[in-house]
Amino acid sequence: xxxxxxxxxxxxxxxxxxxxxxxxxxxxxxxxxxxxxxxxxxxxxxxxxxxxxxxxxxxxxxxxxxxxxxxxxxxxxxxxxxxxxxxxxxxxxxxxxxxxxxxxxxxxxxxxxxx
Amino acid sequence: xxxxxxxxxxxxxxxxxxxxxxxxxxxxxxxxxxxxxxxxxxxxxxxxxxxxxxxxxxxxxxxxxxxxxxxxxxxxxxxxxxxxxxxxxxxxxxxxxxxxxxxxxxxxxx
Numbered sequence: 364x365x366x367x368x369x370x371x372x373x374x375x376x377x378x379x380x381x382x383x384x385x386x387x388x389x390x391x392x393x394x395x396x397x398x399x400x401x402x403x404x405x406x407x408x409x410x411x412x413x414x415x416x417x418x419x420x421x422x423x424x425x426x427x428x429x430x431x432x433x434x435x436x437x438x439x440x441x442x443x444x445x446x447x448x449x450x451x452x453x454x455x456x457x458x459x460x461x462x463x464x465x466x467x468x469x470x471x472x473x474x475x476x477x478x
Numbered sequence: 479x480x481x482x483x484x485x486x487x488x489x490x491x492x493x494x495x496x497x498x499x500x501x502x503x504x505x506x507x508x509x510x511x512x513x514x515x516x517x518x519x520x521x522x523x524x525x526x527x528x529x530x531x532x533x534x535x536x537x538x539x540x541x542x543x544x545x546x547x548x549x550x551x552x553x554x555x556x557x558x559x560x561x562x563x564x565x566x567x568x569x570x571x572x573x574x575x576x577x578x579x580x581x582x583x584x585x586x587x588x
Contacts, residue, residue: 394574396574396576398576398578400519405578406564406566408575408577411574411575413574418574419574421575422575454521465509466511466523467511467576468523469520469521469523471518472519
């Protein structure tokens, strides 16, 4: 596709519910990243995929957070039993090679609000 | 982990003015990117510049890797330049994540 796409663009949920956020990377990009942006924490890394594997999950804040990637393309970030502190904008990025020295292109984000 | 500091935190300028935004980082990097976050929250790539100098229209950037800083220059500012500018760095080869600075909020007044 022309760019990284994410869905939904906005999600409002009640505390305790599970949510799934989707990312479609740029076609042909092998590496995919999830970040989140919140008022208190700024922009922070969550997880990185190379192909379907996740070599770096160090940024996931708790075991309520998980992510998968299938077919080397689409990725889903799942948050179980959402809490109010999970409210943030979740951003996805992709790069062609994922070798570190590579430009990351970001999607428009999903704004998650937990009531 | 690596620390990234941006200055100034806020900048208010008249249309037509020039500005310089600074990014300091605490360790060697293999990746450095400048982004503009527009009012709708989209992160727009400006430069991939782990070292050297690049120019794109009214914008240019310089990274002096040995001294661990990067500068973003905006000339002849326009109101559409308003937003938050982020510097983000990648530490080492094989360490894929970007660490972001806290950003510079630029407001251009007509």
